[in-house]
Every structure is written in C-alpha cells, then in structure tokens.
Amino acid sequence: MVRANDQVEAMLQEYADLIALRGGDAFKARAYEKAARAVGGYPDDVSALDAQGLRDIPHVGRSVADKVLEYLRTGRMSVVDEARASVPAGVRELIAVPGLGPRKAMVLYEELGITSVDQLQDAIRQERLRDLKGFGERTEQSILHGISVLRKAGEGRILVSAAMDVAEQLVAEMSAIPGCVRCTYAGSLRRMKETIGDVDILVAAHRPAPFMEALVALPGTAEVIARGEKKTSVRTATGLQVDLRVLPPASWGAGLQYFTGSKAHNIRTRALAVRQGLKLSEYGLFDAESGRSIASGTEEAIYTRLGLPWIPPTLREDRGEIAAGLRGELPDLVTERDIRGDLHTHTDLTDGLAPLEDMTAAAAARGYAYYAVTDHAPNLSMQRMTSEKILAQRERLRELDGGHHTMRLLHGTELNIGPDGDLDWPDEFLAEFDLCVASVHSHFNQNRRELTGRLIRACENPHVSVIGHPTTRLIGRRPPIDADLDAVFEACARTGTALEINAHPERLDLCDEDVLRAKRHGVKFAVNSDAHATTHLAYMRYGVATAQRGWLTTDDVINTWPLARLRRFLGR
The missing domain is CATH 3.30.460.10 (Beta Polymerase, domain 2)
Structure with a gap:
C-alpha cells in the first residue's frame, strides 16, 4: 500500500541525515537530500526501472542508482546500515524534534550524553543546556515546543x-x-x-x-x-x-453520514432529529414512536428531512454549519474544478525537479487557464539565483507562452522576507514580474513583535501579491512562527495582499482555522500547490479542501478568477 518511491525517498533522506549527524560533507548530504526528493516526486514507479532508468531521474547519479537498486532488491541499503551503527539510535531520535538539527543533536550527545527525547526534556528542565555554545533560554523554549509538536504528531496520525x-x-x-x-x-x-x-x-x-x-x-x-x-x-x-x-445498501446514506462525522456534528444532527420526534442512527432516520423508516438511502434525503441542505463533509466540524444550513446561509464552497491556475510553483532552475517546459506542459494538461512560475530569489543563497538567470527564464517563458493557445504563462518569483522585512530585489526590478510571492524562509525564532512587523512590511510592499506559506509550519516537524496573525490579516486586507493556502500536505498553511479567522478580516486567498515536481501539481486537491474547511467561496480565492480580474488584483 506504500509506493516504492516513498520508501526509497525515506531511506535516502535518512542517509542524508546520518551524513550530517556524523559531521560528513555537507554537499554530499545535500546531494542525497535532493536525490530523495527527486525520487519521491518522480511520476513513475521506481521499482520498475533499471539502472539507466533510475539515472534518468534528476539528481540521481550512478552511486545513488546503485543504492536504490540494492534497496529494491534486498530491502536494505548497506551504507545506511553502516551509518546507523556509527550513530547512537537515541541521537537519531533527537533529530526528529522540530527545530533541532543534526549538529545540535550531536553536541547534546557528546557534551551531555543525551540519547533520548525524555532525557532532553529533563535536561532542559534542569537548565543544563544553557552552558553549551549555541544554546540558551530561547533555544530551550523552542526545543520544548518542538518536543510537544513531535509528540502530538506521533499520536498515531x-x-x-x-x-x-x-x-x-x-x-x-x-x-x-x-x-x-x-x-x-x-x-x-x-x-x-x-x-x-x-x-x-x-x-x-x-x-x-x-x-x-x-x-x-x-x-x-x-x-x-x-x-x-x-x-x-x-x-x-x-x-x-x-x-x-x-x-445494507438501503442504509447507505445514513451510514455514510454517521461514519463521516464529526462526532460533534453528529450530536447536532441527532439533537435536531429528536426535536422533530425522530431518531437518527447509522441505519437510518426513523419515527421515534412507531419505528417507521423515514429516510436512509442517501445523505441528501437524511439532511432534507431534518430541514437542512446537504452539508459538504469538509464543513461537518460543528463550526456553525447546522445553524447556517437552517438559515439557508451555507456558503457555495470553492471546488477544485473552480481553480483556473496555480500561482506558486518551482522548476529545476532553483530547487524544483523538472524543467520549465515539463512543468508548464503538466499544468496545461490539468486544463488551467493560466500558470505562474515562481522560482526562488537570490537571498535564499543555496538556490544560487541571479538576476541574469531569472531574466533568461522570463525570456524562455515568453517563448513558451506564445505556444500555449489555452493557457497563459505568468512569470513570478518567490521572494524571501528578510529579518527586517526586506526583499531580495529593488522595487524597480520587482515591478517587471507578473506577480511576487513573498515568504519567510529563515530566522523563525525572532520574537513576536519582530515576526509580525516583518510580515506586515512585506504586505505593504506594492509589488508583493501573495504571502506564501504564512506561518512556515511543517506538520509534525516545525511549529508555526509566533506572529500576531490577526495583525497580519488586518494588514493583508488593508493592502490587498492575498494569503496563500499552501497545498503541500506537509504544510497546509494557512490551516483551516486560520483561514476562517482571516476571512472574517476580509482577506483574499490564493490556493497554490508550491509544486517542485510535475506530480506535486495534484496537491491542489488538499489546498482546496483546506479552503473548504475555512468556508471559502470562489470570490475569496483569487486563482478562481478570470485572468483579467486576476491581473487587476496583481497590479493593484
């Protein structure tokens, strides 16, 4: 039930982590990390590929291909086994804590003998980390929060x-x-x-x-x-x-409604049934006195008999959907069919896995009316972007745009919001892009005032159209930054800057609850895949689902709009 690609990706990523833990070559660790991502994002099943087929995958050379073949043949990678043997298992456990990288994990082991998350938590409580170089009270609090995130994520989810x-x-x-x-x-x-x-x-x-x-x-x-x-x-x-x-087929609708939940939503619907002299269960809706079946075959029939419209599953969280349904005020939720384009994607010019031509072709195959390429800007130095490279990409994109009769191509960039809210390029250079996405990629541990001001300053730049993955979280791996989101939402509404719902399943950022809050401030949103491979474009479904859970309609989501309306928004 698990793709071979995912298994190989996990093994290569573990090897990259082990190289870093052992103080090995940083470029080698980075190479295996890139290979892991490339295999995970590759559209074909790697278990069906030979050595040459594996080497055709970006960032997979002969050495990596040999290791993948060994794993597919034996279920093991000897180099990983050897690396595991040289690093205590407890240290490998430590790097799973969000915010605690390989270097700090090894320092904790070598200086304090810490080999488990429990020992780490005890050491923080005893304030033993504060004497170590690179650690302090703020680091301790960050690690404690990371432990909390790790344990919450590890509860079987x-x-x-x-x-x-x-x-x-x-x-x-x-x-x-x-x-x-x-x-x-x-x-x-x-x-x-x-x-x-x-x-x-x-x-x-x-x-x-x-x-x-x-x-x-x-x-x-x-x-x-x-x-x-x-x-x-x-x-x-x-x-x-x-x-x-x-x-039983006759109970399908009742069973589907019951087992979809949520528990709180079902309590509301059962209470509504009781007030009408009815009884609702997984077998159907019945008259409470006679036991006569009233409805059971479809969910629509169940809700109709209760005086409600059919309620989309993504709304069934007891957040007011029953009351809204009774008033006839349920939103006409955005759907994946409404999405006309993707406004945040990457190519192999920076950290993507596929060339510009492949990414645009895959987007066109999805039936999009427009598509934006937004590779990283130069302040994310590991991507080695330059003004010359981005301008050459723009020229090639314009050439490709002429060949697309049904899909227009937009040239954008994902800017880095610096520690003071500054951006990578001067305003006159930014003005030439079709759109700019601005995101936080570093300095996550600034204080609340600094992080809030940083995001607001980016919103106030007239060339920034979208704030990308606004809280920077990685589910189960990195907590959200500590910013005053309501102040950021107010700034976005004031400046006409959209907030992203990043559809990557590891992000889903903004989350549904933040989307609900931002919507109340009058914010507009962009649901984007943040694709780094052609296969990632399909992540859009998860971003749309998050938008639905936040009660969004097509009027709230800018990339459901016709291109002319979108351009007016981008050119604000």
Missing part, C-alpha cells in the same frame, strides 16, 4: 495525503469485488482533516463476508486487529489502522 493513497487503493480493491453496490472512504479523511488517525472504508453490499476476507488477504495487511460480521479492523505494514464496515 499521518498526513492526509498518505491516508488518501491507502484509502483510494482500498476503495478500488473493494469496488472490484462482486456484490459491491457502493464503496467509499469516510471519517476524518472524507472531512479532509490535515492528519488522519485511521482510515474508514464503507461498503454497501448484501453479503459482508467476501469483503472482510479480501481485506485480511491484501498484501499490505500486516495484522488483523478485530474481525466480525459487519466490521473488520486491520493494521497495514506502515502501522495505519483500517476499519472496514459493510452496510
């Missing part, structure tokens, strides 16, 4: 994208079994929460047994947790729990 891969494969498997009337995923995955605890699969069928047997027999099933007539729970090889429920 995975990214929505990883859960979706498993769920869609299972739905395909179950749907192919004779006797399947309906099949889909439910639970928090259907509500598109950013992390998922387990995957719920629902099947409508008259005979449950064939489906239970099929789930247990799947190659990806590592453990059977419970097996019954109507429900079977298994654990996959990656530790993800899957719950399969088989419903």
Whole structure:
C-alpha cells in the first residue's frame, strides 16, 4: 500500500541525515537530500526501472542508482546500515524534534550524553543546556515546543495525503469485488482533516463476508486487529489502522453520514432529529414512536428531512454549519474544478525537479487557464539565483507562452522576507514580474513583535501579491512562527495582499482555522500547490479542501478568477 518511491525517498533522506549527524560533507548530504526528493516526486514507479532508468531521474547519479537498486532488491541499503551503527539510535531520535538539527543533536550527545527525547526534556528542565555554545533560554523554549509538536504528531496520525493513497487503493480493491453496490472512504479523511488517525472504508453490499476476507488477504495487511460480521479492523505494514464496515445498501446514506462525522456534528444532527420526534442512527432516520423508516438511502434525503441542505463533509466540524444550513446561509464552497491556475510553483532552475517546459506542459494538461512560475530569489543563497538567470527564464517563458493557445504563462518569483522585512530585489526590478510571492524562509525564532512587523512590511510592499506559506509550519516537524496573525490579516486586507493556502500536505498553511479567522478580516486567498515536481501539481486537491474547511467561496480565492480580474488584483 506504500509506493516504492516513498520508501526509497525515506531511506535516502535518512542517509542524508546520518551524513550530517556524523559531521560528513555537507554537499554530499545535500546531494542525497535532493536525490530523495527527486525520487519521491518522480511520476513513475521506481521499482520498475533499471539502472539507466533510475539515472534518468534528476539528481540521481550512478552511486545513488546503485543504492536504490540494492534497496529494491534486498530491502536494505548497506551504507545506511553502516551509518546507523556509527550513530547512537537515541541521537537519531533527537533529530526528529522540530527545530533541532543534526549538529545540535550531536553536541547534546557528546557534551551531555543525551540519547533520548525524555532525557532532553529533563535536561532542559534542569537548565543544563544553557552552558553549551549555541544554546540558551530561547533555544530551550523552542526545543520544548518542538518536543510537544513531535509528540502530538506521533499520536498515531499521518498526513492526509498518505491516508488518501491507502484509502483510494482500498476503495478500488473493494469496488472490484462482486456484490459491491457502493464503496467509499469516510471519517476524518472524507472531512479532509490535515492528519488522519485511521482510515474508514464503507461498503454497501448484501453479503459482508467476501469483503472482510479480501481485506485480511491484501498484501499490505500486516495484522488483523478485530474481525466480525459487519466490521473488520486491520493494521497495514506502515502501522495505519483500517476499519472496514459493510452496510445494507438501503442504509447507505445514513451510514455514510454517521461514519463521516464529526462526532460533534453528529450530536447536532441527532439533537435536531429528536426535536422533530425522530431518531437518527447509522441505519437510518426513523419515527421515534412507531419505528417507521423515514429516510436512509442517501445523505441528501437524511439532511432534507431534518430541514437542512446537504452539508459538504469538509464543513461537518460543528463550526456553525447546522445553524447556517437552517438559515439557508451555507456558503457555495470553492471546488477544485473552480481553480483556473496555480500561482506558486518551482522548476529545476532553483530547487524544483523538472524543467520549465515539463512543468508548464503538466499544468496545461490539468486544463488551467493560466500558470505562474515562481522560482526562488537570490537571498535564499543555496538556490544560487541571479538576476541574469531569472531574466533568461522570463525570456524562455515568453517563448513558451506564445505556444500555449489555452493557457497563459505568468512569470513570478518567490521572494524571501528578510529579518527586517526586506526583499531580495529593488522595487524597480520587482515591478517587471507578473506577480511576487513573498515568504519567510529563515530566522523563525525572532520574537513576536519582530515576526509580525516583518510580515506586515512585506504586505505593504506594492509589488508583493501573495504571502506564501504564512506561518512556515511543517506538520509534525516545525511549529508555526509566533506572529500576531490577526495583525497580519488586518494588514493583508488593508493592502490587498492575498494569503496563500499552501497545498503541500506537509504544510497546509494557512490551516483551516486560520483561514476562517482571516476571512472574517476580509482577506483574499490564493490556493497554490508550491509544486517542485510535475506530480506535486495534484496537491491542489488538499489546498482546496483546506479552503473548504475555512468556508471559502470562489470570490475569496483569487486563482478562481478570470485572468483579467486576476491581473487587476496583481497590479493593484
């Protein structure tokens, strides 16, 4: 159930981390990190490639290809095994703490003998880190916050994208079994929460047994947790729990509504039913006195009988959707079909994996009306951007733009918001771009006042159209920066600067709750993939789902607008 590409990516990334931990060549570690990302973003299954096919992947040379082939053949990489043996397991555990890199992890081990997260937490409480060079009270607080983030992320939850891969494969498997009337995923995955605890699969069928047997027999099933007539729970090889429920076809709508949740939403709908003399369960909506079935076949029928419109799953979090539905005020949510273009993407000119030509072709295949290329600016020095390079890219993009009859190409850049809110290029140079995305990429530990002022100053630059991944978070790996977001939202509304909903599953930044708050300030949004490979363009679905969870409509999202309206916004 896990792509070979993802397994190889994880192994190569671990090797890069181990090189850094051992104080090895930084360029070598960076090379393996790039190779890991390239394999993870490669569209074809690497397990089907030979040595030459692997070397055709960007950043994968002969040495990396040999290691990948070894892993695909044996399930191991000897160099990783050797590197693991030279680094205590506890130190490898430490680098999982957001904000604690390989160098600091080795210092903690060598100077204080710390080999576990628990020991690290105890040392901070005893203020033992403060005498170490490069550590201090502020660093301690940052590490403590990182430990909290790590432990919260480790509570059996995975990214929505990883859960979706498993769920869609299972739905395909179950749907192919004779006797399947309906099949889909439910639970928090259907509500598109950013992390998922387990995957719920629902099947409508008259005979449950064939489906239970099929789930247990799947190659990806590592453990059977419970097996019954109507429900079977298994654990996959990656530790993800899957719950399969088989419903009578006549109860499909009621079951889907019930098992989609959320619990708080279901309490509201059941209370609404009780007030009308009805009883709502996973089997249907019934008259409370006679037990007569009122509705059960579809979700629409259930909600209609309760006096509600059908409520999209992404809204079912008890955030006022029931009251809004009763008033007839539910928003007409933005959908992926409404997205006319992507306004934040990268090529191999900086840290992307595919050339400009491949990225634009993949975007055109998605049916976009416009598409922006926004490679990194020079202050992110590792990307080695120059004015000459970006201008040469613009010239090539203009040539390609002439060949696209249905999709217009926009030339942009992702600027770096410096510690004082300064940007990479002077205003006269920025004025020549079609759009500028500005993002924080460093100095995450500034104080609240500094971080807030930094973001507001970027908003106030007339050439900045979008603030990219505004809180900089990486889910489970890096906490959001400590900025006064309401002040930033007010500045965006005042200056006409859009806030990004970064669709990468590791970011989803802004998150849904922040989107809701920003919308109340009158902010506009751009839902972008931040694609670094052609396969990443499909991440748009997760950004749109986050926008839906934030109650956004097409009027709120600038890249649903026709190009003429978008250009007016960008040229404010």
